[in-house]
Amino acid sequence: MNAMDTYSFSLASSLFSPKRRRLLPFSAIAKAHQLTEEIRVCTNRTCRKQGSFQTLETLSSLSPPNLAVKPCACFGRCGAGPNLLLLPDGIIVGHCGTPAQAAELMANLFPGDFDAKICLDALALKKSADFQFEKGNFNEAEILLSQIIDFKPFGGIHVTFKCRSSVRLELGNWSGALQDANEALRLAPRYHEAYICQGDVFLELKQFHSAEQSYLAALDIDPLIRRSKSFKARISKLQEKLADANTP
Structure with a gap:
C-alpha cells in the first residue's frame, strides 16, 4: 500500500x-x-x-x-x-x-448542474440504444442516441457522441460518424475510445495515415488497449489496407 x-x-x-x-x-x-x-x-x-x-x-x-x-x-x-x-x-x-x-x-x-431525472432518462435511453445496436437495429439506435443528445444531459454526453459515431459508421454515414467522433474528442480530449472511433472512420474513408494517427493517439492515452483483441484486429486491418494500397 x-x-x-x-x-x-x-x-x-x-x-x-x-x-x-x-x-x-x-x-x-x-x-x-x-x-x-x-x-x-x-x-x-x-x-x-x-x-x-x-x-x-x-x-x-x-x-x-x-x-x-x-x-x-x-x-x-x-x-x-x-x-x-x-x-x-x-x-x-x-x-x-x-x-x-x-x-x-x-x-x-455537482449541485445545481446535475439534473437527476434528465440524466436517468438519458441513461435509460442509452441502455435501449445499446440493445438495438447489439441487435443490428442501427437506425433505431441512432434515433435513441439523438434523443439523448437533444436532452443535453450534464454527464456522459461525450460517450453518447462516441456511440452515435459507431452507429453512423455501421449505417455508412461516414461524414456524420466523423463529426460525432470529433465532437466527443472536443468534449473529452483524452477519451481514447473516441480516437478509436475516429480511426475507424478514417479507415473506411481510406485515409490510412489519419487512421494510424488516431489509433496511436488512443494507444498513447491508454497503453493497455494494446492487449485488446479488437484493437489488435484494427491494427491488422490497417496494415492489410496499407499493404494493398502500396501494391502496384
Missing part, C-alpha cells in the same frame, strides 16, 4: 460513525468534497457480487468528461458495497448499487 492509499483510508475512516461504522449520507460527504476529480469503483469479489460492474457502467455514463471513473481492487469495507473511492480526498462511499443512488451521488457532487 502506498502513501496515497494510506492517506485515503485514514481520511475515509474518519467519516464513519465510531459506534456503527456507517458511512455518512451522500449529501454530508458532498458538502465538503465537491472537487472530486476521480471515482474508483471496487470490482473485487464481494463488491462485484453486489453489482459494482453495473455501478461502474452507470457512473461512467452519468459523469462529465472531466471526472474519471475507473475500476480498482478492494480497499476494504467489504459487505458495505458496492464501494467507491472519491479522489483526491480519499472519501469512501458505500452502498452505491443502483442507478438512483449513483445519480444521488452525482447530484451532490
Whole structure:
C-alpha cells in the first residue's frame, strides 16, 4: 500500500460513525468534497457480487468528461458495497448499487448542474440504444442516441457522441460518424475510445495515415488497449489496407 492509499483510508475512516461504522449520507460527504476529480469503483469479489460492474457502467455514463471513473481492487469495507473511492480526498462511499443512488451521488457532487431525472432518462435511453445496436437495429439506435443528445444531459454526453459515431459508421454515414467522433474528442480530449472511433472512420474513408494517427493517439492515452483483441484486429486491418494500397 502506498502513501496515497494510506492517506485515503485514514481520511475515509474518519467519516464513519465510531459506534456503527456507517458511512455518512451522500449529501454530508458532498458538502465538503465537491472537487472530486476521480471515482474508483471496487470490482473485487464481494463488491462485484453486489453489482459494482453495473455501478461502474452507470457512473461512467452519468459523469462529465472531466471526472474519471475507473475500476480498482478492494480497499476494504467489504459487505458495505458496492464501494467507491472519491479522489483526491480519499472519501469512501458505500452502498452505491443502483442507478438512483449513483445519480444521488452525482447530484451532490455537482449541485445545481446535475439534473437527476434528465440524466436517468438519458441513461435509460442509452441502455435501449445499446440493445438495438447489439441487435443490428442501427437506425433505431441512432434515433435513441439523438434523443439523448437533444436532452443535453450534464454527464456522459461525450460517450453518447462516441456511440452515435459507431452507429453512423455501421449505417455508412461516414461524414456524420466523423463529426460525432470529433465532437466527443472536443468534449473529452483524452477519451481514447473516441480516437478509436475516429480511426475507424478514417479507415473506411481510406485515409490510412489519419487512421494510424488516431489509433496511436488512443494507444498513447491508454497503453493497455494494446492487449485488446479488437484493437489488435484494427491494427491488422490497417496494415492489410496499407499493404494493398502500396501494391502496384
